[in-house]
Amino acid sequence: xxxxxxxxxxxxxxxxxxxxxxxxxxxxxxxxxxxxxxxxxxxxxxxxxxxxxxxxxxxxxxxxxxxxxxxxxxxxxxxxxxxxxxxxxxxxxxxxxxxxxxxxxxxxxxxxxxxxxxxxxxxxxxxxxxxxxxxxxxxxxxxxxxxxxxxxxxxxxxxxxxxxxxxxxxxxxxxxxxxxxxxxxxxxxxxxxxxxxxxxxxxxxxxxxxxxxxxxxxxxxxxxxxxxxxxxxxxxxxxxxxxxxxxxxxxxxxxxxxxxxxxxxxxxxxxxxxxxxxxxxxxxxxxxxxxxxxxxxxxxxxxxxxxxxxxxxxxxxxxxxxxxxxxxxxxxxxxxxxxxx
Amino acid sequence: xxxxxxxxxxxxxxxxxxxxxxxxxxxxxxxxxxxxxxxxxxxxxxxxxxxxxxxxxxxxxxxxxxxxxxxxxxxxxxxxxxxxxxxxxxxxxxxxxxxxxxxxxxxxxxxxxxxxxxxxxxxxxxxxxxxxxxxxxxxxxxxxxxxxxxxxxxxxxxxxxxxxxxxxxxxxxxxxxxxxxxxxxxxxxxxxxxxxxxxxxxxxxxxxxxxxxxxxxxxxxxxxxxxxxxxxxxxxxxxxxxxxxxxxxxxxxxxxxxxxxxxxxxxxxxxxxxxxxxxxxxxxxxxxxxxxxxxxxxxxxxxxxxxxxxxxxxxxxxxxxxxxxxxxxxxxxxxxxxxxx
DNA sequence: CTGAAAGCGCTTACAG
DNA sequence: CTGAAAGCGCTTACAG
Numbered sequence: 001x002x003x004x005x006x007x008x009x010x011x012x013x014x015x016x017x018x019x020x021x022x023x024x025x026x027x028x029x030x031x032x033x034x035x036x037x038x039x040x041x042x043x044x045x046x047x048x049x050x051x052x053x054x055x056x057x058x059x060x061x062x063x064x065x066x067x068x069x070x071x072x073x074x075x076x077x078x079x080x081x082x083x084x085x086x087x088x089x090x091x092x093x094x095x096x097x098x099x100x101x102x103x104x105x106x107x108x109x110x111x112x113x114x115x116x117x118x119x120x121x122x123x124x125x126x127x128x129x130x131x132x133x134x135x136x137x138x139x140x141x142x143x144x145x146x147x148x149x150x151x152x153x154x155x156x157x158x159x160x161x162x163x164x165x166x167x168x169x170x171x172x173x174x175x176x177x178x179x180x181x182x183x184x185x186x187x188x189x190x191x192x193x194x195x196x197x198x199x200x201x202x203x204x205x206x207x208x209x210x211x212x213x214x215x216x217x218x219x220x221x222x223x224x225x226x227x228x229x230x231x232x233x234x235x236x237x238x239x240x241x242x243x244x245x246x247x248x249x250x251x252x253x254x255x256x257x258x259x260x261x262x263x264x265x266x267x268x269x270x271x272x273x274x275x276x277x278x279x280x281x282x283x284x285x286x287x288x289x290x291x292x293x294x295x296x297x298x299x300x301x302x303x304x305x306x307x308x309x310x311x312x313x314x315x316x317x318x319x320x321x322x323x324x325x326x327x328x329x330x331x332x333x334x335x336x337x338x339x340x341x
Numbered sequence: 342x343x344x345x346x347x348x349x350x351x352x353x354x355x356x357x358x359x360x361x362x363x364x365x366x367x368x369x370x371x372x373x374x375x376x377x378x379x380x381x382x383x384x385x386x387x388x389x390x391x392x393x394x395x396x397x398x399x400x401x402x403x404x405x406x407x408x409x410x411x412x413x414x415x416x417x418x419x420x421x422x423x424x425x426x427x428x429x430x431x432x433x434x435x436x437x438x439x440x441x442x443x444x445x446x447x448x449x450x451x452x453x454x455x456x457x458x459x460x461x462x463x464x465x466x467x468x469x470x471x472x473x474x475x476x477x478x479x480x481x482x483x484x485x486x487x488x489x490x491x492x493x494x495x496x497x498x499x500x501x502x503x504x505x506x507x508x509x510x511x512x513x514x515x516x517x518x519x520x521x522x523x524x525x526x527x528x529x530x531x532x533x534x535x536x537x538x539x540x541x542x543x544x545x546x547x548x549x550x551x552x553x554x555x556x557x558x559x560x561x562x563x564x565x566x567x568x569x570x571x572x573x574x575x576x577x578x579x580x581x582x583x584x585x586x587x588x589x590x591x592x593x594x595x596x597x598x599x600x601x602x603x604x605x606x607x608x609x610x611x612x613x614x615x616x617x618x619x620x621x622x623x624x625x626x627x628x629x630x631x632x633x634x635x636x637x638x639x640x641x642x643x644x645x646x647x648x649x650x651x652x653x654x655x656x657x658x659x660x661x662x663x664x665x666x667x668x669x670x671x672x673x674x675x676x677x678x679x680x681x682x
Numbered sequence: 683c684t685g686a687a688a689g690c691g692c693t694t695a696c697a698g
Numbered sequence: 699c700t701g702a703a704a705g706c707g708c709t710t711a712c713a714g
Contacts, residue, residue: 001487006691016700020695032699053403054691055395057706064437064458072423073620078413085413085440089450093459096405097438099426109430116390117405117435179554253624260626278619279414283594287602306497347707358685363709372683395707398690 005046014042025050031302056118058177062193066114067308068098068124069108070154075278075297077125077250080152083299084123093120093305100127108138115141121148121306123299126156133197152304153195153293162305164298166239166325171291173212175245175273175327180213182270182334184243188235189213190249190255192228194221202247202275224250229258236262242270243330249276253284256332272332286331294323346387352537355383361479362530366391371515402478406647407455409448409465411495416590416619417636424640431515432648441468449479451674456492462639462647463488467495473536475499489650491643494634495537503646505639507666509539510543512632513546514553516586516614516668523552523675525584525612528556529576531596532588533569536563543588543616570599573630577603583611585659590617593623613673635664 007025011018016039016259024031024039025048033040056062065088067210071078081097087097096119098110107127114122130136136158142149151162172189179187189206193199203219217278218239222231232255235241246252251275264270266286274281274290281288301321308314345417348366351358355586357380360397360487365372365380366389373378395570397403402404406429422438429436437460446486448468455463471477477499483490493505520528530547544560551558558579563572574595576582587593597607605611607627615622642662650653 004483008691018692019694019703020699022422022691028694033712034688035699051398051691052458053398054392054706055693057392057398057691057708060706062394071420072413072418075414078419082413082440083437085438089439089447089454094437095456096435097422097426098425098430106430113430113435117393122688134700143342145345155701194373213598221467227587249619249625257624279591280624283591283598283621284625285598349707359708360685360687360710361683363707364684367709369710371683376683392707395690396709401690474706487712674684 003050005043005048006051007048009270010043010048014039025242050106050315055321060118061120061310062118063092064077064094064096064117064119065108065303066096066098066117066122066124068100068110068114068122069165070100070102070125070127072099073275074234075269075280076153076293080125080302081280083296085299086296086302087225087300087303091303095305102131102199103130104133104135104138111138111142112228115147116143116216119147120310123150123152123302123306125152126154126197128154128193128195129154131197133224148306150306150309152298154198156197160318163311163320164301164323165198165201165320166291166293166298168201169205169208171325171327172245173209174205175213175291176206176209176243178327179245179271179273179333180209181245182267183273185220186213186239186241187243188218188220188239188241189244189245189247190220190222190232190251192251194223194250202245206245225254225341228254232258233262236264236270244270244272246274247279248271249274249278249288249290252281252288252332253280256284256286256288266332267307267334271334273327274330274332277328281292281330284332289330289333290328291325292328293325300322345392346389347392347599348389351380351384351389352667353382354387364584390636394628398487401429402461402651403436403459404433404555405435405460407439407451407457407458407460407465408428408436409451409455411441411466411468415441416621417534417617417634419635420617420619421640421643424637426640427637428644432644433657434644434648441471443469445470445474445479446509450484451540451586452479452483452577456486456488457581460488461651463490464493464633464647466493466561467538469495469534469536472497472538487645491647492651493643494637495539495540497538499527501659502662503650504644505642505664506539507634507639507664508630510546510549510679512668513543513551513586514557515546517547517550517584518553519668520584520586520614521550522672523608526556527559527580527582528584528586529559529561529580529582530586530588531561531573531592533566533592534563534589536617540588543586547586554574555647565599566595569595570602573599574603577605577611580598585611585613585614587639588617588624590619590629590631593629593631593673594621597625597627598634608673608675614668614674615673618669622671625673630671631669633669634666657680 100107150162365377441448505555
C-alpha cells in the first residue's frame, strides 16, 4: 500500500525547505522560476497531492457544502439534488448529503454534524415536522457560527437567510383559473404535503382564485396514503368534483388513478393539474398537466447563492429568489380557450 | 459571530494543561475522576466540540464515506442512496455524494476527489460508460492507497473488491418462465440500460430460459428514448410479441404506455415484467409486476460491508453478497397456475 | 495523576 | 529568493 507524499518528503528529495516547496506549488511570486519548475516536476513525479485536512485546518475552508433534504424518493428532491451536485462539483465543491426524513430530530442531528464537520455552507429544504411544529431552535448553532445557509422550496420566515422558491401562490391561482376556463365547475385542492410552507402558499393561491370565481373553496388534506382512495372518493362523489389542483406529483397521479379506477374519465369528467415535472406524471396515461418547478435550476441556483455568500461576493441583505414557473400542458386537462401547446 | 471553543481555551479557563483536558474529555483512565468531572463540566458550559479536522489529521480517519452513483433520478438509485444514508448516519458516518452521470470522466474525477478528501471508504455503482468501455485505470489510486471500496448493482470482475448484487440472472430466468407459464408464446427482452453488467446478466437469464423453452430469444436494446415508441412498436408487430421482460422500471412502464396507446391490452395481449419496486410501476394502470430489487437493503448492506472493511472486522477475502430477490406480482401479468398473491 | 513535547501536514508572516 | 519558526487544533508517547 502506497502512502500519500507530503511536503516534507518532497523537501527532502529536493534538498530545499518545506516552505519553499509549499510556496512553489502554490505558485508564489517569491520563488525563483527555475526552482519552481524543478519542484513542480518532482511533485508531479511523486504524485503529490496536498492533504486537504491540513489545508482546511489552517485555512478554515473545507470546500464542502452540507445538503439536507426531507427525502430523496420524490422526483422534486431527487432533481434538486442532481442540480446541486452538478453545479457544486463544477465549482470545485463537495457535498455531504443528509436526509431528514421529515423529522425535526434527524434534521437537528444533521445540522450538528454539518456544523461539526466544518462545511462552508448549508443548502436545505425544511422537514415537514419542523414546519408543522415551528421548531427552529436547532438552527441556533448555524447562526451563532455564522455559517451561510440557503433554504429552498420549503422555507420559513423565522429563519433570516437566503431563500429560493417558485411563485407557488400565483401559479396555483393561475392553475385554478385555467381549470375554470376549461369548463370545470367544482374544483378542489388536494394535498398530501400538509403542514409545509409550499402547501400553505399553494392553498392560498387556490383559495383566492376560488374567491375570485365566487366559488366555495374545498381543501382536502390526506395524511396517510392508506386512506387516499377512500378519502378522495368520498369527496369526489359528495361535491361532484370536476377539477383537482394537486399540490404534488404523487398525489396528482394517485388522484387520477383513483378516479380512473372508479369509472371517471380524465380529463372529460375530472381534470387534474399537479406539481413537478417528473417521470411519474409524464408517463401516466393520461400524462399529467403540471407545474414545472425547475427543480434542477433551484438546486443550481442554491449552490450559486451559497457560494456567493461563502466568498462574500453578494450583498449583505438576505436574498429571496423567486423562480417564475409555468404550467406544462399535457393530457390530464382539457384544452381551454387560452393557452395550449 | 461566536467561534468554536478549543482545548487551549478550556485549558486556560481551567488552569490545567491541554493534554489533561484532551485526556479528560476522552475519558482516559489516567485522569483523576474529580478533575475529569470538573473539566467536562466546563467543556459543556462552553459548548466545546472537538474540531474534526484536527482529529482526522492526527488519527487518519474521517468518518466519511464516499458514494458514487450513476444517476439519482431513477427510483433504484434514489432508494439505494436512501438506504446508504440511513445506515451510515445511524453508525456515525457522513456521506459525500457524487453523481457520475454515466460518464467515465466524471466518475474518475469523483474518485480523485474522494481520495483527496480522505474518505474512509467508497461505495459505488459503475457508470455505464465505464462498463461499456471497460475503463478501470481511474481506480488505480483507490487501490494504491488501499481505500476500501464496495461495488453494488453495477459491478465488474476486473475490480477486486467487495460486491453486492441481486441474483439477476436467476430471477430473470424465473420471470421469463413465469410469463411462459401464464401463456405467453413470444417473449422478448427489452432494455435501455445497455452495456451494463446488470443488463448482461438479465439478458443471459432471459436467453437461457428461452433456450429451455426451445424458443428463439429476441433482444431489443433501445439506446435513446426519443425512438422508444417507434422501435418497440416495430418489434411488437413483427414478432407478434405477447410477453416483455424489461430490464428496468422506466422501460417497462414506457413499454406498457406504448402498447396501450396502440390498442394492445395489458396483460391480455401483452404481459410485462419489469425491475425495481418504485412509485412509477406501482402507480401505473395496470400496476407493474416487477422484480423487487431491495434497493434500500442493498444500500444498507453496502454500508455495513464497507464499515466492516474499514474497521477490519471482516475476512480479508473479497466478499460478494448476492441478495435473493423475488417477483412482486401485480397487474401487468396474467395469473399463472403457479404463484399469485 | 498531570504536563511538556513532538507531531499530524500544511501555510504564512518574518528574517536574512 | 530561501528558510526557520510559529501555528491551525488535536493526540499520545514520555517524563516526573
